[in-house]
Amino acid sequence: MTAQTEHCVRPLLAYRLADLAVEALIDEADLSPKPALVDRRGSGAHSDLDLRLMHASALSLWPCFKDMADAAQAFGVVGPSLREALGRIGREGEASMLATSGGVNTHRGAIWALGLLVASRALAPDDLEPASIAARAGRIALIDDRFAPAQAPSHGQQVQHRYGVRGAREEAQLGFPSVVLHGLPQLRRSRAAGSGEASARLDALLAIMARLDDTCVLWRAGRQGLKTMHQGAQAVLAAGGSATLAGRRALRELDNHLRGCNASPGGAADLLAACLFLDPLGSH
Ligand SMILES: CC(C)(COP(=O)(O)OP(=O)(O)OC[C@H]1O[C@@H](n2cnc3c(N)ncnc32)[C@H](O[C@H]2O[C@H](COP(=O)(O)OP(=O)(O)OP(=O)(O)O)[C@@H](O)[C@H]2O)[C@@H]1O)[C@@H](O)C(=O)NCCC(=O)NCCS
Numbered sequence: 464m465t466a467q468t469e470h471c472v473r474p475l476l477a478y479r480l481a482d483l484a485v486e487a488l489i490d491e492a493d494l495s496p497k498p499a500l501v502d503r504r505g506s507g508a509h510s511d512l513d514l515r516l517m518h519a520s521a522l523s524l525w526p527c528f529k530d531m532a533d534a535a536q537a538f539g540v541v542g543p544s545l546r547e548a549l550g551r552i553g554r555e556g557e558a559s560m561l562a563t564s565g566g567v568n569t570h571r572g573a574i575w576a577l578g579l580l581v582a583s584r585a586l587a588p589d590d591l592e593p594a595s596i597a598a599r600a601g602r603i604a605l606i607d608d609r610f611a612p613a614q615a616p617s618h619g620q621q622v623q624h625r626y627g628v629r630g631a632r633e634e635a636q637l638g639f640p641s642v643v644l645h646g647l648p649q650l651r652r653s654r655a656a657g658s659g660e661a662s663a664r665l666d667a668l669l670a671i672m673a674r675l676d677d678t679c680v681l682w683r684a685g686r687q688g689l690k691t692m693h694q695g696a697q698a699v700l701a702a703g704g705s706a707t708l709a710g711r712r713a714l715r716e717l718d719n720h721l722r723g724c725n726a727s728p729g730g731a732a733d734l735l736a737a738c739l740f741l742d743p744l745g746s747h
């Protein structure tokens with residue numbers, strides 16, 4: 464590539480990755496019927512969120528993802544300078560998300576997960592292998608951000624401490640096992656079995672929910688809520704998945720049970736968006 468073509472192609476990649484990240488968030492929000500989450504039917508277990516707000520929040524994050532891709536291309540390697548730039552851009556992204564949503568935490572976990580994955584893809588544009596993109600994102604997440612401001616413990620940190628579980632930080636540091644080992648393989652299995660695209664995506668969400676220590680669920684509904692989510696998601700998949708009649712019945716039950724205990728699997732929703740971002744079929 465000549466210096467001149469490189470000059471033209473590099474910004475295009477950042478634009479494209481930001482488009483893909485926002486598209487993944489909008490596709491996740493639109494996917495229906497998701498248990499206890501915001502979707503086309505309504506607000507799920509949330510009183511302060513709706514689909515319009517999820518879309519507005521997703522769109523507000525485009526500059527954040529683009530800046531993250533630009534930073535990754537500018538630094539060119541995994542290291543503290545890139546990690547600290549991503550931390551700064553991520554905090555600015557959170558501020559614009561909160562300004563758009565009127566203070567509601569719509570996509571904090573998604574900024575983290577998709578931000579790392581966008582940066583990882585920008586570092587190696589020819590690498591389209593989800594596991595290797597996720598592993599490189601994990602290496603970025605392992606680096607300390609010296610400029611992270613001291614803050615009161617987050618919801619995630621509080622329940623991690625209380626229940627001895629892993630949260631969003633560790634999921635990333637381990638190379639997104641929920642996405643690479645569970646969500647994406649289920650997406651492919653369901654497609655191969657002839658399920659429609661929406662059912663395959665719902666099944667991917669359920670495969671994540673069946674195992675994830677979702678700190679949103681723990682914060683809102685404790686250990687019992689998490690157990691309800693794990694068992695209910697497994698039951699839908701065991702019944703044949705969301706494309707079958709029995710699976711749909713089990714999904715409706717799970718939706719009712721999670722709403723009943725005010726549990727929202729927001730962390731699993733973010734990781735579904737990460738699956739859609741990494742999915743080779745979606746990332747044409
Ligand atoms: C490392 C950070 C992700 C911070 O993590 P931490 O756990 O300390 O902070 P939380 O504020 O709790 O946010 C974590 C969010 O991650 C999602 N999540 C939960 N469990 C998991 C999991 N096991 N794996 C992956 N992801 C997970 C989840 O996000 C979704 O839920 C949000 C709503 O949650 P909450 O605020 O609790 O809202 P409610 O339950 O509605 O609260 P109430 O109404 O009841 O009060 C929603 O936003 C979804 O996105 C967790 O919330 C990272 O954010 C960080 O360090 N950032 C600093 C800047 C930085 O370095 N950025 C780098 C950019 S690459």
Ligand SMILES: Nc1ncnc2[nH]cnc12
Pocket residue numbers: 491492499500501502507509512517569570573727728729730732733
């Ligand atoms: N669809 C959704 N509903 C509620 N919280 C979410 N966090 C991320 N996606 C979400």
